[in-house]
Amino acid sequence: MKDADRAKRIKNGRGTAGSRAAARRATEEAILKAAETVFAEAGFGGATMQLIADMAGLPKANLHYYFETKEALYRRVVERIFNIWLQAADVFDEAAGPAEGIGAYIDAKMEISRRHPNGSKVWASEVMHGAPVIQDYLETTLRAWTEGRAKVIRRWIAEGKMTDVDPHHLLYMLWATTQHYADFGHQIETLNGGKPLTDAQWEAAKASVKGIVLRGIGVA
């Protein structure tokens, strides 16, 4: 609702940007944000356009003005988190060695789990159901990305900079451990006495994951 109001303010020329294009962007953003939440909480099948509309503060019919179908809206939500992850991987390439590269990658992915838990959940849900909507991404972008990173890891191993481990299984472990804090956040919260992790606890989580993984590959 707050988001839709802000969009309306922008639209009415009383906001920071008065242009029509800016208003459209703002409304789309409000819808996407609401959709991310609803899809994460209810799954694709359990989510309803009505719920998304309510959360975005718009009539349902208006949703279909911005996004043709439920599936199209869903696809946009999934693409979003995927691109965020891809961007986070830049730290991997710029690193001189595994301690720095993998350490920074863990930090980056943990931070995403903290700030975009719903996006992570939507992605997990999509993959768990056989990736009916983004299978092409898996086969093209993700595969290429994975092979590229595996190559880097193999080079580090060849240079004696880390223990000889299977690069793919190492990557799976990085994805699994970092995304777990988003996807299973509710379980972690319950085991934490029903309270979300504090800042200090998030830092401890990061340190724990990095500690075990980096020692596990012989760079700490």
Place this chain on the structure above:
Amino acid sequence: MKDADRAKRIKNGRGTAGSRAAARRATEEAILKAAETVFAEAGFGGATMQLIADMAGLPKANLHYYFETKEALYRRVVERIFNIWLQAADVFDEAAGPAEGIGAYIDAKMEISRRHPNGSKVWASEVMHGAPVIQDYLETTLRAWTEGRAKVIRRWIAEGKMTDVDPHHLLYMLWATTQHYADFGHQIETLNGGKPLTDAQWEAAKASVKGIVLRGIGVA
């Protein structure tokens, strides 16, 4: 369909067990198995009783004779995988130290990911959506189990048998990495050239996970 046929054969007295109770068990089992598959593939919201009925080879109305509601059926499916996991944790307690205990626990959980991927997915889905159905399990059984295991880990640390790491974060890592092979099995399969992991690849996965984790806690 095969399962329902077998149930019918049992019911007709031409199977291994002719008793009415056995027939009931067999039909329930067929329904639970079908439900696990459908819930895993479509999520709770996307799953339909009709689909489950078709897969179990029964008319839809018959499902409601065995399970009152969709939610009751779902709950049984979730309870199932949870109990399997609890049982797998026995190896943890019987161990003399972390190398043996945690190593065996990883093996056991990897084996479950391989044999019950659908159950794992249903559980993941349930937790991701805020555990609307099994929240009580999280707060009672799972919490007690976790605290018990954390205590064991702390003792091992105190005895100098492993590196000082936060027991909770270690457990989360174990859950995350092992369940990832079930929950994200489709992604792993895609990155494996579209083919499921072979026996040898599963062994390599187990060895990789164990290697990194055990080195990471200083017991290898």
Place this chain on the structure above:
DNA sequence: TCTTTTTCTGACCGTATGGTCAGGTTGGGT
């Protein structure tokens, strides 16, 4: 000011869903 384009919305529609039920069938107990 008048026209045109974009944005917005209440009311509506066909479909599919979870669940019900009356009545039929079967098989063990006596």
Place this chain on the structure above:
DNA sequence: ACCCAACCTGACCATACGGTCAGAAAAAGA
């Protein structure tokens, strides 16, 4: 042979869903 409880099922129902549409409202352009 008979009965009764357990088992099974086609047909049905109320509801809620994704999506459509005619037309109102608002903004941009002239």
